[in-house]
Amino acid sequence: MKSPSATLLAEVRTFRQNHPDVRYVDLIALDIPGHFYGKRYPVEMLEKVAAGSPLKLPQNAVLLGAQGGLFKIGDYCFNDGDPDANRRLVPGTLKPVNWESQPLGQMLITSDGTEAPIEFEPREVLAKVLERLQHQGIHPVVAFELEFYLFDKQLENGLPQFARDPLSGDADDQPNLHIERLSRFSDVLDDMAQTAKDQGIDITVITAEIGPGQFEINFGHCDDGLRAADWAALFCRSTRGVALKQGYRASFMAKPYLQFPGSGMHVHVSLYDAAGNNLLAAHQQQPLRHAVAGCLELLPQCMPIFSPNHNAFRRLGGTVNAATRASWGFEDRDACVRIPDSDPRNLRIEHRPASADANPYLVLAAILVGLEHGLEAKREPIAPLNEDRNSGTDFPVEMLDAVRAMQQQPVLRDKLGAEFVDVYCENKRQDHLAFQQEIHAREYRWFL
Structure with missing residues (x-):
């Protein structure tokens, strides 16, 4: 060798x-x-x-x-x-x-x-989580889905403008899921997909999403968690570059328009043993329930990872499919943790709270820690949304509250590393305070 x-x-x-x-x-x-x-x-x-x-x-x-x-x-x-x-x-x-x-x-x-x-480097944080799971005989298979918006290349007073339909020249201001939008924007989307493949990224499905100029790209399922997160990170870089080359701007900003859906990072995760058996499907899917319970238990304290900035919190409780409480359900996109319909071999969770601009290494690390914690604790989850539409537990919807919750969570400090948790929380706290230091024109309109 x-x-x-x-x-x-x-x-x-x-x-x-x-x-x-x-x-x-x-x-x-x-x-x-x-x-x-x-x-x-x-x-x-x-x-x-x-x-x-x-x-x-x-x-x-x-x-x-x-x-x-x-x-x-x-x-x-x-x-x-x-x-x-x-x-x-x-x-x-x-x-x-x-x-x-x-x-x-x-x-x-x-x-x-x-x-x-470096203890607080995002890729190192994920690498340690994956190494620990491997020693326990747990092998994750992961697939990311990323939503993003296309904007016109020119900003107007610093604000994004709707992407121009290449066919008509008009603004793509009609939110819909029509397949024709993929055809009209095929030049830039095809370039994005081919460029991603040239980077070694396994691109699969492309979807026109609900927002104007909004699209989603799915990646193939990968049995190497680090590589799966690498794909997500590299895709964001190449997509922004290709968009500029094609005369657009591409953004993974969580909530660019208040009136339209935000952009999310959905992560599918299944767990296998060394023989290839799906661990979540064993014993009438009891491990699946334990894993869901662990994810939901830690979700409130992981919000600074899933919503890493002020704008990302705006996405929560948005127009469609963005929950404001920690919940789960079968084939339910209103849930934070969705269980897609599948055969036992492919049984998995779809983790939906993270915004598209979250750090993919840290998002995956937090999800895996939730799954690991659930399998260890063996607790039953709350009722799924399919049984009770009001089921769910609250989580912080403001950054400083979320940071305080994360920094004090003993499971996260143990499994993600206390040094990382302290550094990450202080980074988020300082970013948030720096954001607040600028007086917005709205304040003058309201109070001058």
């Missing part, structure tokens, strides 16, 4: 042979708010990294706020000397970029798997 460095070196050399016009490669990783940071490397230097040369970036790049600023979080950022931390290349992610004006490549990097992983 090849060593990791030999495999990476072969990947880089094959890439250079296939793409001789590419001079630079973006080495990228996701920070806490879900934005990519990294460095642009000359491709010849990438060979040296693949061969074993150190790859270091500032540790605190992971802590950037939503606008890219640094917050004082404990001793991080301002009292720690801003140290570098080792990163490694993620095999299989070196791909060409086709949405830039010049030939370019990109490749994921991470601290997980290094000698000193």
Whole structure:
């Protein structure tokens, strides 16, 4: 078998042979708010990294706020000397970029798997959860679904405008699910899908959603949780790039229009043992009920992960299919945890609360911790919505309340890591307070 460095070196050399016009490669990783940071490397230097040369970036790049600023979080950022931390290349992610004006490549990097992983790096948080489940003989299979909006490329007074129908030139301002919308926007949607496939992402179903210019892309079921989250992260990056190239803006913002549905990140998860048996389907599906109970129990304390910003909380209780209470149900899209109709082999949960702009690594980590907690605690869930339309438990609908709940939750501190929970909650708290520092024109209208 090849060593990791030999495999990476072969990947880089094959890439250079296939793409001789590419001079630079973006080495990228996701920070806490879900934005990519990294460095642009000359491709010849990438060979040296693949061969074993150190790859270091500032540790605190992971802590950037939503606008890219640094917050004082404990001793991080301002009292720690801003140290570098080792990163490694993620095999299989070196791909060409086709949405830039010049030939370019990109490749994921991470601290997980290094000698000193960053405890609060999102990919490392998920990696630890998956490793623990593997030691318990639990193997998740995961599929993400992501909704997004297309806007006109030009903003008007800083506000998004409806995407123009390429056929008529008119604004696509009629919310509907019509299949014709896929045809009218086929050029940009086909480019998005092909670009995603070129990145190694398994794209399946494309749907025109209810909102004007709103679409949903489904990914294939993947037995590698890290790769599934990689797909979701990379898809957001490539989709925004392709939209700009095609004369649009694409956004995964949770609630761009108050009067239209928000955009969600739905995650399908099934659990298997080493022999391929569906653990949720055993014993007349009793483990499924326990897993649902665990998800619902921890959902209120996980809201800062599922709704990671001020706008994401606006999506809750929206026009359609966005619950305001922790609930579950069979084939019920009003529920936070939906059980799709399936045979025992494919029995799974669909976790629906997360907004489309949430961090996919952390969303999946939180869902898996809920499932794990439920299987351990073996509690019965509340009644499903199919039996009681009023069933459900309350969860925080404001960021500061949600952060307080998350920071004090012992199961999350244990299974996600106390250091991560403290860092993440302070990052969200500081982001929220920074958002409140700007006086909006509405305040002058109301109070001047």
